[in-house]
Amino acid sequence: MLEWGSGHSTLWFSQFVNKYYAIEHDRSWHQTISEKLSAEAPNVELTLAAVDKGHMGWNGEEGSREQFQEYINAVDRFGVKKFDRVLVDGRARADCAEHILPYLAPDAVVFIHDFVVRPHYHSVAQKHYKEIARVSDGQTLVVLKPSSPQGEIF
Template sequence: MSRTWLESIAKVAKALMPPALWRTSRAFATAFVTPIRFSLLTGHWKSSLRQSACSASGAPIPWYTYPAINFLAQRAFDDKNVLEFGGGQSTRWWAARAKSVLTIEENEAWCESLRDTAAPNVTLRYIPVDHATRSIEDVRRVLAAFGIRRFDIIVIDGHLRRELVKLAFEVLAPRGAILLDNAEGYGFFEEIRDRDCGRVDFFGFAPGVSKRHCTSLVFVDGCFLLDAKTPIPAIEDIMG
């Protein structure tokens, strides 16, 4: 369903139909074709069937909202260090773009499955969740022993999400950003509302998910992701 093909059909139909019939036909066609095009171009259809977040080409993408993915896809991360809590397709996506990725995962079996295909710039650490104490001291010990002290991107999409917010601010690099996935829940707002920080919310659908969610970008100072010098790409480049 390429745009050119659809536009050609629409042009011929408009020329042949009476105006009233054309307007009605166009309205119905738009109502039905638009969600199909969205699902095909974003990879939502494929993600749903595979039960794994992927683009239209089948490449791995994060399980964030599409507006957040599109925003991030325009930026350069080749000299950036990423810390993510909760690994998966996002680990593979970041590994292809960032200088380094440290992934902390709470599910041991899932962590090992990621290790089998991890890129050389990815470090995986399995840390179980203690739901009784909700302690993140094991996470602190891993970070203290790690070679990198500050991270340009910190993604909180797993583990003890609310407890990790404070820690994220402690190890965030200057001009860096914290990504809060499913930001509408987990007590994220309560943890950041009294902090001197900025926030951008990306609401929308996510790969293979029927409900809309929110991925939020949180930053303290001039975040590199918000640099106005970043070009606005063609929509086809984002969807690719």
């Protein structure tokens, strides 16, 4: 399993998989959560792809592909060919959901946190995925399956 963004979801979901990869952009949070993960979730490989405030005009909000290119591309460094599950819960979420397409196993699912309350995520989902489930109350989440075979150029 792969996650963009790290935290309590990392601790929770990592207990259900053999290996868990997480990518974090915030230096301070990375330090805090890596200590907790080392003690409680030894199957997690956490990597820092730091993006500091001010980088290419980033003001702390979600961020763009240009501002978060290294963060989005950090999955390329793991050497994992295919992921079964992906949780997109960090920055530049639509761009992460698009970038992961060639890395998805045939039966993979992608979860996007805050999907319902952030309509700008919907275009990438409609373009590349089909929705198979949704949580619309509280912590909103969508569960997606790719609509085209993995590895195909879109």
